[in-house]
Amino acid sequence: MNPDIRAFLAVFDTEIVFGQVLIRRREGGFELRHESDRAADSGALTTLRGTELRTWSQTAAGGAFRPLKSAPDLRAGWRAFAADGAALELLLHYLYPGAVADWFAAQSPHPPVTSYREFTARQTGMFRIATTLPDAVAGAAMRACCHADFCLKRRLWSVEGLEPEGAGQKSLIPCLEPCALMLEFARKAARLEQPIAPPFEPPATEAAESGFDAPNNPRRMRFVLEKQALAVKPATE
Numbered sequence: 324m325n326p327d328i329r330a331f332l333a334v335f336d337t338e339i340v341f342g343q344v345l346i347r348r349r350e351g352g353f354e355l356r357h358e359s360d361r362a363a364d365s366g367a368l369t370t371l372r373g374t375e376l377r378t379w380s381q382t383a384a385g386g387a388f389r390p391l392k393s394a395p396d397l398r399a400g401w402r403a404f405a406a407d408g409a410a411l412e413l414l415l416h417y418l419y420p421g422a423v424a425d426w427f428a429a430q431s432p433h434p435p436v437t438s439y440r441e442f443t444a445r446q447t448g449m450f451r452i453a454t455t456l457p458d459a460v461a462g463a464a465m466r467a468c469c470h471a472d473f474c475l476k477r478r479l480w481s482v483e484g485l486e487p488e489g490a491g492q493k494s495l496i497p498c499l500e501p502c503a504l505m506l507e508f509a510r511k512a513a514r515l516e517q518p519i520a521p522p523f524e525p526p527a528t529e530a531a532e533s534g535f536d537a538p539n540n541p542r543r544m545r546f547v548l549e550k551q552a553l554a555v556k557p558a559t560e
């Protein structure tokens with residue numbers, strides 16, 4: 324068994340919630356189900372096996388593709404079983420890729436966190452523009468894009484002037500560096516900061532397919548609110 328899942332198993336006796344998944348120790352292994360199905364009769368839930376769980380997690384209610392697995396819209400109505408720790412880690416990987424390994428890495432005294440500045444400094448091509456966001460605006464973009472309405476990962480990385488998200492916020496799943504969606508959002512935010520409004524342009528990558536160009540995109544609307552809040556705050560922030 325990998326050290327990461329061994330450490331994870333050591334932090335709970337009977338059950339734990341990871342993201343939106345309730346994990347319970349059961350005779351012969353572990354049961355997983357959506358946390359909102361905590362009290363549901365087992366017979367009322369669809370039993371999913373192996374990669375069926377991954378397929379289930381790929382779409383939200385209504386059938387829309389879920390580009391971000393840590394979005395708080397995992398469908399309920401299922402349960403799955405893992406016979407041991409290795410099987411549990413695999414099922415969790417289907418739901419939240421890499422999350423147990425990231426959780427383990429975050430337990431170390433010095434978690435491998437990459438700040439906004441370090442991350443964007445590595446970017447090339449059209450993503451270089453993300454380096455031009457002033458700290459305050461980058462912070463507004465982070466508060467908008469990583470808001471709990473859109474992502475359950477707890478952001479451990481940051482930018483000058485904005486604290487990382489604290490223990491107890493959002494979920495146990497850490498975020499160690501900006502994701503593709505955040506990078507795309509920062510790129511769009513930087514374009515919006517330019518004095519002349521940019522023409523429509525498609526998302527830079529398929530993975531970052533986002534709809535950020537639509538004025539009613541929820542993240543974009545939250546970004547507008549965050550920027551308005553900046554305008555009324557004292558200059559020290």
Ligand code: SF4
Pocket residue numbers: 393468469474475476477478498499500501502503504505
């Ligand atoms: S960068 Fe933000 S939106 Fe992306 S996974 Fe991390 S916390 Fe979530």
